[in-house]
Amino acid sequence: MNLNQKITFADTVFAQEVDGEMVLLDMNSENYFGLDEVGTAIWQAMQEHGVLQEVYNTLLAQYDVEEEVLQKDLLNFIEKLVESGLVEVEEN
Template sequence: MNLNQKITFADTVFAQEVDGEMVLLDMESENYFGLDEVGTAIWQTMQEYGTLQEVFNTMLEQYDVEEEVLEKDLSDFIEKLVERGLVEVKEN
């Protein structure tokens, strides 16, 4: 994962927060995805800032986690979103 990359959201994805967790609907595949509290925080931070470095920095401030662990978890999360066609990652 390159922290200088920018996140763009698929136009076919609608997100709604329900009871502190995010529910995503991909209109193209008609699949629903549920994000837990941490996934929701990452999703909202991505919407607010757009670059992985800013998301990483924000999550590092919010959670008591080692940098290496956060980078791996963030990378795994983004990879799953990309695989499902919910976001794209581009060089900034």
């Protein structure tokens, strides 16, 4: 996985922000997922931009974090979303 990839959301996932945090429902598995404040910011940036490099740039401007730490954390987060079937990544 790399920052040049594009995010595609699964058609079966519904997202709703509740009290500043994102709640996701996967209609296929009927599982709920709760995202904390940072996870919510990542999800919203993915919805807005779609390409991981742009998501990364947005988060880098939003948070006081080292570039390497952000990249590692972002890619780990995306990997978990992919494993859960909530998003897919493809070359841009």
